[in-house]
Amino acid sequence: MSKKRKKKLNNSQAEVYNRKTDLKNNQKKPDDYDYKNAVYPDNSSLKVPPKGNETASLEGDAVLRKIGKDAVVGEYNFINVAVVFILIMIMGISFALLRNNGEYIENNNKISTETVLNGKFTKKLSKNYMKRLPGKQLLFDTHRVFSYAYGLAGFNDEKGFVSVDTGKIIGIKTYDEPIMVTITTTAPPTTTQYTGKTTNTTRKLKGSLFVGPGQLTTTAKTKKTTTKKTTAKTTSASVPTTTTFTGTTWSFRGTTTWRTTTVKTSAHTTEPPTIYTPPQATTANTTVGFEDEEQ
């Protein structure tokens, strides 16, 4: 064998050897798998890197690599779709069937050509769906848990309102629609129907850095009130607490608000009361109702 021929053979053997070791290395280290072009979250830009003058086998390797990459991406896509879709299906089926076996249709929502054509059937179906959603309490609680991560105050303002006196949250334990609470404070019945000063005393809450409407401050705000004398004897009189309301709104579930105010009234009586009046008549921490937050 000529020297030239021997050299050529050695070179080709070396090439084969190199390729084999490359292959082995590739097998040994799966992390060397070409993720250079893999992007998150999809594989839209996966490309085979151009490698200049390659042999046919190397090109084949590149194609195989690409197929491998696609397979990996496809696998994760499949997992993602399967998990999310199964979650949707589980929730969907539980929402539809868990508690209300056929209740949507049987109870107050009769299916007929007329109700379908005038849209009443689907309208009621939609209403009932939300009304009788199973696990509603669970979802509320879930939201409550998540809402602690939404900000610093957690679920506080969602669930109740902050007492102006104590600064503590007055929790509302039910998730039902709030009932409008109107407490009218009554003053001792007098012949002179409520005269005198009405003071909206406010003090600053402990640890709060702000002063807002309805907040209590040490510097009391005093408003002039008119004196109205009546000659007729009254058996009872109501002192309206609409005096110097500078209330704040306290949100409940985002749509309903309360107004909380502390009204100190000093009633001047000229005659002893003829009718018993409850003690809260003079100093009342009154919740005077709620209003729609949306303007």
Place this chain on the structure above:
Amino acid sequence: MLKGVCGLLYSDLIFIYGFLPITILITFLDRSTEYKNLILVLTSIVFFTFGRPMIVLLLFTTVIFDYLFGLLAGYGKNKWLRNLGFVCSIVMNSSLYIVFCWNSLFKNLGIEHLTFANKLIPLGIAFYTLRGISYVGDVYKKRIKPEKNIFCLFTYMVSYHFMIVGPIVRYGDVSEQIRKRTITGQNLNDGLNRFIIGFAKVMILGLSFEKIKAAGLNLNELTPFGAWVGMLAFIGSIYFVFTGYTDMALGLGTLNGFKYKENFSPIYLSGYVSGIVKGFNKLLTEFFEDFLVAPYKTNKVKYISGILLSGILIGLWYGFSQNFLIFGLYFAFLVLIEKLFLKRILDMLPKIVGYVYTLLAVFMGAAIAYFARLEDFLRWFKALFGIGTDYWWSVNMRNKTLSYLFLAIIGVLIMIPKVKEVIILNLSDFSKKSEKNYAVMRISQTVGICLLLVMATASSVTA
């Protein structure tokens, strides 16, 4: 948030957990595109008549007229006939738009036979009518050929994917896909993810900003803090509701094998107000620009009039009231002066000046859109500087801001494109490093999507 709208919305639980999975399952029963189109049309009919009388379907008969006008505008023997086709389409669709979307006008004028109950006003009628005009207009301008198959046009016109908050898809962009499309695993993955991300945007971020806004802009207790933060929250709420619903629409499209154009571009303050106007609901802006501004670029008077008219029409398209009219004019005016001279001046000044100008301009624009009455606007404007207010902030405002502080920060970060880019780049780099990293990333993605779905559902029930 889509006040006054009755019927089915993408964010309704009955849609997500009832309508959507059933639709997906039915769609996969057959692979042919014709079958998919048929299912799409049928499900769209259910979608639009959900909670409404079937009579609203009569509206879909206008597709026949749009089809005929399209043929006339495309194959008309002379220019007069082609013009006639286009004008007829504009008249018909504009009339529908005015009758349904500006229905309060007839109520105010006392025209009772044109005053409809809310339930008779079809969902997404504003997009429906614009699509009709855009189809015939594109045929008239020879951008596309007239569609001969009416069923294809019907699929395009009534598809519920883009009926609520857009995008305004042009027929030329989807005509091929209506004829032939395949749904791959990638489609399903991307579509589901995008839909859920959109749902979370609306129900978590949009709602949080909405609550801060409601507390801050409560006219009974306006404070300077509330006025500033409340209006910023209003911008955030609008942004996330619009982009969220659009993401849901695009996700639904992808689930069905469609690929629509993006409707929102990242907000770069360096583009000033013009950049924001172009990027926000950009398909709508492009639509009006195509028909009213672009053809008149050589004539300065017509060009200026075109911009102002586009502004007015876009404003009125958003809402039929004087504040929206002023809103449209305001932005058109700013775009105009930027084009004429302001941009050149701002480019010469330090960048921060341009940023402040853009932010303030958008801030005031949002306020114009928000307040329907001038006196309310003025009260709010004074409150910005503490005029007419006794306190700096209200308890309610403080509570709301603190309660949603982290979400608000996340929302603002999402709105800044550079931050978003950096996050995506880092995640991408991390996933590229090894197969293990990639796996971690993809599994985290799946867990995150599931978590978002549950959070948004819980938030939806509470809202």
